[in-house]
Amino acid sequence: MKKLNSRQQQAKILRNFRKVHRITGATLFIFFFIIAITGFLLGWKNNSNGLILPKNQQGSSVELNKWLPIDSLHKNACAILHDSISPNLSLKLNRIDIRKNKGLVKFVFENHYWEVQLDGATGELLNLGKRHSDFIENLHDGSFLDTFFNNSTKPIKVIYTSIMGLALLLFTITGFWLWYGPKRLKKHRKRKS
Template identity: 30%
Template sequence: MRSLKKMGDGRLSSFKFFWSTHKWVGIIIAVVVLNFAVTGFLLLIKKQVAWIQPPENRGIAVNTFGVTFDDVLSACQSDPTLAVQTWEDVDRLDVRPGKGILKVRTANRWEAQIDLSTGEVLQVAYRRSDMIESIHDGSIVADWVRDWVLPAAAVSLMFLVFSGLWLWLEPAYRRAQRRRRSA
């Protein structure tokens, strides 16, 4: 990195300081912003793209609950793709009574859609949206990335806004002063 020009008394000019800092923070934060943009876009279109999130099916009857939790576990155990042996292998259940289905998300990111009235497995598919979300919020690396790095990235973005304003306004202010002096 080139050395910054110093003022006559050895201090850095605020413009030079903000110029250099703005440049390096911008380069570093660009990676984070690119990650947000790409994964955010994928999350926005997840309902329209079956590769990201499996489309929802409809059960035979809506607002009807004819299955028990034991039926749900048995249905999940019947499909080897899900790799479900016990409830420990299930990440979450998502009940959609209006569509007559129950979604079972497994710890290995597979999803089964089960008919709420019959207990029949309607669909088994890989669910990438949860992985994309963990990339988006940084938790795929570690929880501390989500808790510490992303807030630091937010502060860095605010710094870029304010330093960018300074880099734009300070020269304009100097030009206006020079014009007033010469007039």
């Protein structure tokens, strides 16, 4: 069998990279599209005027010694959520976010993306809002499927982010070679002539 010369080898590598780039792009197109749109929205969440993420309100006191106990604030937040939205909503907490400099406590709930913002000192409701950013983030990283299938260890998120991260790395390498490879071939041709 005849050995390929250097130029033919470079051309063959370029064709293979083009094929891998094309197949990977076509296969993962919808996922890259979702990641791009959700990434864009997440970048704008704090500047969305409350559409994507509820704005943090200002409480009456930033002095922690004037605040109500967390368990009292938690009970109040749960009562407000049930009274204002639905008594059937789960009260399972995702997190409690204390914003001392704003004088507020946010209770972010696990399964339905609602948050209750309370004044830390008085316990009064400052804001009740839907955290669309949490859903967008779960869509962005694939963890919404783990939530849907009730997977506590989040295996789908790990697999999804691994595949998409490796695909992006592959796109970077093949894309660079698709840009650099023809330049290298031209240089090689000029040297030969």
